[in-house]
Amino acid sequence: MKKKWIKTGIVFLGAGCWFLALLFYGETEKKAGCFNAYYDTPVLTRSALSAFTEQAEQKEPGEQADVLPQTTGWSMEEMQSVSSEVREVVTADVWKIAGSMESFFAGQLAGGSYPWEDDVQGCMVSTALAEKLFGTKNVQGNRITIAGMEYYIRGCVKNGSIFAAVRAEEEEGLNGIFLEYGEKSKPASSAQSLLMQMTGKEANGFFEGNLYSALARAIVSLPLWLLFFVYIRNGYRQLNRISGSGIRFLAKMLVAGAICGMTAAGLAWTFRFSGDYLPAMWSDMGFFPRLTAEKREMFRELQRCLLCPGDAGFFSDLKNTILFTGLTVLAEIIFVSSGSPKQMESRKDGRES
Secondary structure, three states: OHHHHHHHHHHHHHHHHHHHHHHHHHHHHOOOOEEEEEOOOOOEEHHHHHHHHHHHHHHOOOOHHHHOOEEEEEEEEEEEEEEEOOOOOEEEEEEEEEOOHHHHOOOOEEEEOOOOOOOOOEEEEEHHHHHHHHOOOOOOOOEEEEOOEEEEEEEEEOOOOOEEEEEOOOOOEEOEEEEEOOOOOOOHHHHHHHHHHHHOOOOOEEEEHHHHHHHHHHHHOHHHHHHHHHHHHHHHHHHHHOOOHHHHHHHHHHHHHHHHHHHHHHHHHHOOOOHHHOOOOOOOOOHHHHHHHHHHHHHHHHHOOOOOHHHHHHHHHHHHHHHHHHHHHHHHHHHHHHOOHHHHHHHHHHHHO
């Protein structure tokens, strides 16, 4: 009885961990189709970005929704003075945004609203900065001073870092470009080609949302694959108990077909990658080692950059997805290896004989 309760506890623990893993995975999936380019020096201005976007829309007016992504330029200034009527001076980072703040801070709004495109007096603050300045997160409408200029808080971003976000000036240099495609499996090569057209320069760091979200999807599916293969193996063995050889053969063929179909469907969902991650010719045996080395180096370069709030939050969610999926797999291994009471008795009898 005690072992039964322990196994029940393991089941609930594993299910709870996987539920948390799915929650964090859901956050990472929001970044599929998003790309962020980091540059060491300013590569274009807000006015140049607007001109490029308008020109691209005029070239392909009928296809702009599919071809041209939501484009947001940004730059960041560290250690700027921010003050309010309640507290005199706080040091914070200031993000300067050219484009959609809603796209740049997607899924992070804690209260209020995003400033509109021409709202030069509106700003966003992180929840950490709001607590520092006012002692509360409900700060919409309050006036603050950032680097000597007055702004009105339109909304609050859920984030533990201390920062504010304002509109970039027309001729202010931008150090990064954020792209958001409607197509979640958009190839990274398309985004990199567009960025090269915009800036004429390769990015020093590149966030590839569809790759990292696909990695999270593959990781969070591991508990399902483990259970699938364990119970399919056990079920397939039970077919040997069928007495008639013809019926047994037919049953095995049907089960094998079902297994192949379920496996193909599962692989298609788990590894939903774009064409960038598949070789042009399957005989190219060196493609995947080269691709792995390239993506590993790209990740290292990205980690050297000061990440945008959305990208930093993504990697935090990815780590939590890995953690809770690992705990789920551990619980499954313990549960499966312990076996049922009848299996334990048969093993014991086998050892005694």
